[in-house]
Amino acid sequence: MQTRPDTMTPLAPGLIRILAPNPSPMTYWGTNSYLLGKGETRVLIDPGPDLADHRAAILDALPQNTQLSHILVTHAHRDHSEGARALSEVTGAPIYAFGDAMAGRSPVMTALGEQIGGGEGVDEGFHPDVTLAHEAEIETESGPITALHTPGHMGNHLCFHWQDMVFSGDLVMGWSSSLISPPDGDAAAFRDSCALLRDLAPQCLLPGHGAAVESPLDRIDFLLTHRANREAQILKALRQGPLALLPLTQAVYTELPASHLPAAARNTLAHLIDLTERNHVLATPELSEKALFSVA
Numbered sequence: 001m002q003t004r005p006d007t008m009t010p011l012a013p014g015l016i017r018i019l020a021p022n023p024s025p026m027t028y029w030g031t032n033s034y035l036l037g038k039g040e041t042r043v044l045i046d047p048g049p050d051l052a053d054h055r056a057a058i059l060d061a062l063p064q065n066t067q068l069s070h071i072l073v074t075h076a077h078r079d080h081s082e083g084a085r086a087l088s089e090v091t092g093a094p095i096y097a098f099g100d101a102m103a104g105r106s107p108v109m110t111a112l113g114e115q116i117g118g119g120e121g122v123d124e125g126f127h128p129d130v131t132l133a134h135e136a137e138i139e140t141e142s143g144p145i146t147a148l149h150t151p152g153h154m155g156n157h158l159c160f161h162w163q164d165m166v167f168s169g170d171l172v173m174g175w176s177s178s179l180i181s182p183p184d185g186d187a188a189a190f191r192d193s194c195a196l197l198r199d200l201a202p203q204c205l206l207p208g209h210g211a212a213v214e215s216p217l218d219r220i221d222f223l224l225t226h227r228a229n230r231e232a233q234i235l236k237a238l239r240q241g242p243l244a245l246l247p248l249t250q251a252v253y254t255e256l257p258a259s260h261l262p263a264a265a266r267n268t269l270a271h272l273i274d275l276t277e278r279n280h281v282l283a284t285p286e287l288s289e290k291a292l293f294s295v296a
Contacts, residue, residue, distance in 0.1 A: 002029075002211075004019075004023065004029045004030075005019065005029065006019075007019050007021075007057055008057065008060075008061055011034075011206070011212065013038065014036055014037055014038040014142060015034065015035075015036045016034070016035045016036075016061055017032050017033070017034055017206075018032075018033040018034075018035060018048075018054070018057050018058050018061055019031075019032060019033075020032075020033060020048040020049055020051060020054040020079070021051060021053055021054060022048070022049050022051065022054075022079055025260075026121075026179070026263075027079055027209050028173075028175050028176065028209040028210045029209065029210065030048075030209070031046060031048040031049060031079045031080060031208060031209060032046065032048075032206070032207065032208055032209060032210075033045070033046050033047060033048045033054070033058055034046065034167060034206060035058065035061050035062070036142055036162065037066075037069075037140065037141060037142040038142065039066075039141040039142065040065070040066055040067065040141065041066060041067050041068070041069035041140070041141045041142075042062055042063075042066055042067070042068055042069065042142075043068075043069060043070045043072065043140050043142060043145065044058065044068055044070065044071050044072065044087070044093070045072045045074070045160055045167050046072070046073060046074055046080045046081075046167075046169070046208060047071055047073070047080075047081070047082075047083035047084045047087050048079065048080060048082075048083050049078060049079050049082050049083055050078075050082040050083040050085075050086055051083065054083060055083060055086060055087060055090070058087065059090070059091075067091065067092075067093075068087070068091040068092075068093040069093055069140060069141065070093055070094065070096055070138065070140060071084055071087060071088055071091075071093045071094065071095045071096065072096045072097070072138070072145070072147075072158075072160055072167075073095060073096065073097040073126075073128065073158075074097075074157060074158050074159065074160070074167065074169030074170070074208060075097075075098075075153065075154040075156055075157040075158065075169055075170065076097070076100065076101035076122060076123045076126040076154065076156055077121045077122060077123060077154060077170070078121050078122070078123045079121065079208075080123075080169070080170070080208055081097070081123045081126045082123050082126075084126070084128075088129070094128075094129040094130055095128045095129045095130070096128055096129070096130045096131075096132055096138065096147075097126070097128035097130075097131065097132065097156065097158065098128075098131065098132055098133075098147070098149055098156040098157070098158050099128065099131050099156050100126055100127050100128075100156070101122050101123055101124055101126050101156065101184075102155070102156075103131075103155060103156040104149065104151050104154075104155030104156040104157070105151075105155035105183060105184070105186075106151070106155070106186055106188070106189060108186075108273065108277060109155065109182055109183035109184075109186055109273075110183070112182065112183050112273070112287065112288075113183060115286075115287070115288040115289075116182045116183055116269060116273070116287070116288055116289050117289050118181045118182050118183050118184055118185070118266065119184065120179075120181055120266070122184060132147040132158060133147070133149070134147070134148060134149035135147070135148065142162075143162065143163065144162075145160050145161065145162045146160070146161040146162075147159075147160060148160070148161060148166075148196065148197075148200075150168075150169075150171050150193035150196060150197065151186055151189040151190075151193060152171055152178065152180065152185065152186055152187075152189045152190025152191075152192075152193040152194070153169070153170045153171050153178040153179065153180060153184075153185055153190065154170070154184045154185065155183075155184055155186065155189075157169055157170070157171060157193070159171060159193075159197065161200065161202070164202060164203040164204070165202055165203060165204040165205070165206055166197060166200065166202040166204075166205050166206070166216070167205075167206045167207075168197065168205040168206065168207045168208070168213070169207065169208045170207070170208045170209070171190070171193055171194070171197070172194065172197060172205055172207060172213060172216070172219060172220060172223065173207040173208070173209055173210050173213070174205075174207065174210050174211055174212070174213040174219060175209065175210035175211070176209075176210070177223055177226060177227075178190065178223075179263055179266065179267065180266070180267050180270040181263075181266035181267070181269075181270065182266070182269055182270050182273055185266070185267075185270050186270065186273075186274075187227065187270040187271050187273065187274040188274045188277070190227070190270075191224065191227065194220050194223060194224055195224075197216070197220060198216075198217060198220045198221075201216075201217065202216050203216075204216065205219070227271075230252065230267070230271060231271050231274075231275065233252045234248065234252055234268065234271050234272065234275070234281075235275070235280065235281075235295065237251040237252055238281065238293060238294055238295045239295055241294075242284070242292045242293060242294040243292070243293055243294075244290075244291075244292055244293070245265055245268060245269060245272070245289055245290075245291070245293070246261070246265055248268060248272075248293060249261055249264050249265040249268045252264075252268060253268075265289075269289055272287075272293055273287065279296050280295070280296055281293055281294070281295060281296055282294050282295070282296045
């Protein structure tokens with residue numbers, strides 16, 4: 001891990017990053033909250049966890065005689081969304097998001113539901129004041145911000161396109177690949193969402209954790225190749241014979257510490273669901289985290 005930066009960092013004219021005090025192996029330095037604008041109002045992207053110190057840091061970053069006009073939430077994981085309601089009550093700013101924690105799931109993930117576990121870090125009580133459809137334009141004093149529905153890491157995940165940059169949440173980060181844990185995570189949707197961002201060709205990505213991604217196309221290509229290679233490793237392992245989820249994960253993630261295997265198993269399961277839907281893999285007796293997987 002690189003040296004943790006200051007809590008408040010100006011990134012560009014009218015753009016400040018405020019770092020939440022929740023560092024961990026899953027959040028790196030902590031959650032990035034972004035405050036943008038130069039007029040009498042400001043827009044907040046990702047209020048972060050519901051921590052009094054972080055809320056105070058966000059309010060302190062607001063210049064005197066300015067107000068918060070919008071609270072935009074990329075997705076309903078607690079480290080991104082849980083602080084939204086308290087900030088809204090203090091500032092009066094409405095909360096904007098794609099929907100609640102269940103919104104945006106594919107029919108496949110909705111059907112699988114509780115059969116495949118998951119639900120790590122989900123902010124189950126999250127409800128926005130305003131729901132945003134794909135490509136909805138939010139008019140602000142700092143110019144229009146376009147919401148992009150980009151599931152993959154989570155069904156209700158949004159990226160926000162502002163000027164020549166995209167706030168990419170947990171979809172694309174520079175320090176790590178995204179956790180894709182079904183039914184919230186979806187490997188097929190992740191590919192499609194990455195392709196959407198790639199077609200936008202932004203100059204910069206500002207992720208939910210870690211530093212800015214200065215070469216977005218290279219990073220997106222790397223992540224897509226990484227996922228394709230992981231899929232190939234899974235199929236190669238299954239050609240040796242049927243395997244349950246954990247032994248398959250151990251066969252694929254050979255150099256991973258044991259402490260990271262549960263998260264890796266969720267990524268493996270996401271690939272298996274995708275491969276099953278594409279008729280490359282069979283799940284016996286039915287598709288679940290307890291199934292026995294084999295090559296179709």
